[in-house]
Amino acid sequence: MARTAKKNPVDAIFSVVTAAASFTVIIFIAAILYELVHESSPAIARFGIWKFLSSTDWNPVTESFGALTNIYGTVLTTFLSLLMAIPVAIGIAVFVTEISPSFLKGPIGVAIELLAAIPSIIYGMWGLFTLSPIMSKYIEPFLKKIFSGLPVVGILFHGTPMGIDILTASIILSIMIIPFTASISRDSFNLTPAVVKESAYALGATKWEVVKNVVIPYSKVGVFGGIVLSLGRALGETMAVAFVLGNNHRITTSLFDAAATITVTLANEFAEADNDVYLSSLFYLALVLFVMSFITLAVAKFFLLRAERKYSR
Amino acid sequence: MTREQTRKIEGFIALLLSTLAALLGLFWLVFILGDVLVHGIKALNLGLFVNDPTPPGVEGGGLRNAFVGQLLITVCATLIGVPVGVLGGTFLAEYARGRKIARLISILADIMVSVPSIVIGTFIYAIIVRPVGHFNGWAGAVALSIIMIPVVLRTTEDMLSLVPWTLREAAFALGAPYYKVITQVVYRGAATGILTGILLSIARVAGETAPLLFTSFNNSFFSVDMNQPVASLTVTIFQYAMGPYDNWHEQAWAASFVITIFILLLTLTGRLIIKWRYK
Numbered sequence: 001m002a003r004t005a006k007k008n009p010v011d012a013i014f015s016v017v018t019a020a021a022s023f024t025v026i027i028f029i030a031a032i033l034y035e036l037v038h039e040s041s042p043a044i045a046r047f048g049i050w051k052f053l054s055s056t057d058w059n060p061v062t063e064s065f066g067a068l069t070n071i072y073g074t075v076l077t078t079f080l081s082l083l084m085a086i087p088v089a090i091g092i093a094v095f096v097t098e099i100s101p102s103f104l105k106g107p108i109g110v111a112i113e114l115l116a117a118i119p120s121i122i123y124g125m126w127g128l129f130t131l132s133p134i135m136s137k138y139i140e141p142f143l144k145k146i147f148s149g150l151p152v153v154g155i156l157f158h159g160t161p162m163g164i165d166i167l168t169a170s171i172i173l174s175i176m177i178i179p180f181t182a183s184i185s186r187d188s189f190n191l192t193p194a195v196v197k198e199s200a201y202a203l204g205a206t207k208w209e210v211v212k213n214v215v216i217p218y219s220k221v222g223v224f225g226g227i228v229l230s231l232g233r234a235l236g237e238t239m240a241v242a243f244v245l246g247n248n249h250r251i252t253t254s255l256f257d258a259a260a261t262i263t264v265t266l267a268n269e270f271a272e273a274d275n276d277v278y279l280s281s282l283f284y285l286a287l288v289l290f291v292m293s294f295i296t297l298a299v300a301k302f303f304l305l306r307a308e309r310k311y312s313r
Numbered sequence: 314m315t316r317e318q319t320r321k322i323e324g325f326i327a328l329l330l331s332t333l334a335a336l337l338g339l340f341w342l343v344f345i346l347g348d349v350l351v352h353g354i355k356a357l358n359l360g361l362f363v364n365d366p367t368p369p370g371v372e373g374g375g376l377r378n379a380f381v382g383q384l385l386i387t388v389c390a391t392l393i394g395v396p397v398g399v400l401g402g403t404f405l406a407e408y409a410r411g412r413k414i415a416r417l418i419s420i421l422a423d424i425m426v427s428v429p430s431i432v433i434g435t436f437i438y439a440i441i442v443r444p445v446g447h448f449n450g451w452a453g454a455v456a457l458s459i460i461m462i463p464v465v466l467r468t469t470e471d472m473l474s475l476v477p478w479t480l481r482e483a484a485f486a487l488g489a490p491y492y493k494v495i496t497q498v499v500y501r502g503a504a505t506g507i508l509t510g511i512l513l514s515i516a517r518v519a520g521e522t523a524p525l526l527f528t529s530f531n532n533s534f535f536s537v538d539m540n541q542p543v544a545s546l547t548v549t550i551f552q553y554a555m556g557p558y559d560n561w562h563e564q565a566w567a568a569s570f571v572i573t574i575f576i577l578l579l580t581l582t583g584r585l586i587i588k589w590r591y592k
Contacts, residue, residue, distance in 0.1 A: 018407070022405055022409070089334075091331040092335045129562070208323060289432055
């Protein structure tokens, strides 16, 4: 390949142009990191790293900023949404690969892809106008009636159910990440060699036992990679939660309380930040989010690559 | 109960739960799409496309500025993002095929695809909006193109890798230099795949809101000047849905309807082309 590249001048130019185009990816990542660090340096100098990450202050008036409430909201909504999405996503994958008649596999695959293609702002608006009233009128009072009397668990369900809260945001987020987890799990399940499954059937295993003891153990690295990828997606999701989370900078214990994630804070306050420290702190938040999601996504990629290597052997 | 019976019942329950999970997924799709359709169609009228917004609280008016602005930003983003993405993918699949650097860029591009889009918005704010001094359409287009590049780059790489190596060897044997082999043989072989990738990447960025919030911002007036703030459907939906007026909400639904249909059609077209061409 390189031999011909040396001979022809046009070829040399073309190869340099394509190389430059592909290096934009590295340049963007480096530039994003550099700019975010550069822009947040006043806030880093003022609040430090640990103090910023551990402070619950978010007060534009006194110019005192800390990231903990935002990180808490981000981690909590992401965790809850994964908790709700993973069982459903794996169930969908099991249904598509093992149970469904073959004429249904295509349409369900398309349906999952469409669910993934709907823009997040549509999820957000649907959440605000449709899901949120249903939550505050029916589901949340119901949950409150059942759980609020219980010790320990009751803490999660006190307060007035308004529908604009952590629970609603987590449900919307979980609907959004179901397609990612489901399609990667389905692809991993599909890669289980038929011979291995057939041997288990020959030993008298039921369908569920084959799934539980053969398919899932065989594809667990890929499924795990898919889950971590969804985690990375959920961390950075903005518009789906911006409508229904309320932007409340407090650490709360109830699922019926409004909260703030890093993304929601950025979406609501970035364009309105009126002084340097405020804006710099917002850039600092963006930096924290970028590092968090980059690491998560890199871990996901690591597992997905390992799974790929395992199957191609 | 015998051991066989417990195993059978356990299996039945597990498979039933999986079926319910699939139904739940389908339920959400129907619920969300149905809701957007019902509300959207009710609010849809011709005035929406030909009128500009009226002052808040005044009935009537449309979203002509947002439709045109959205189109403008998306087209500009495509014009920037597609050439860079296709050329970058060409480098990975051809000149750097099998090299470590190609592997590294490919992995980084995969990560970039999922990096929070709002972070890209803050980045563009720092490098374009602040130096220029005000929000502008180009900043929005560049932000979207940064999201687009890794998507196009990765699909181009994959599609070019599918073209059999012997085809290139045949062209080499005729004495063609590599760039001619790529542009006249490889690109032709992979054209449908690359086109599909481009369609899907447009579908991906057309619904983005977060990176536009502090780049192209919003504009209540009709403007095609990309050096000024430009209205977009998505940001308008955000502003109108969060606003207090009922006719704003209706227009937000109508805009959501249009953008959802547009994106789903693009996605379906892309999927159909893949199915028709590669199976």
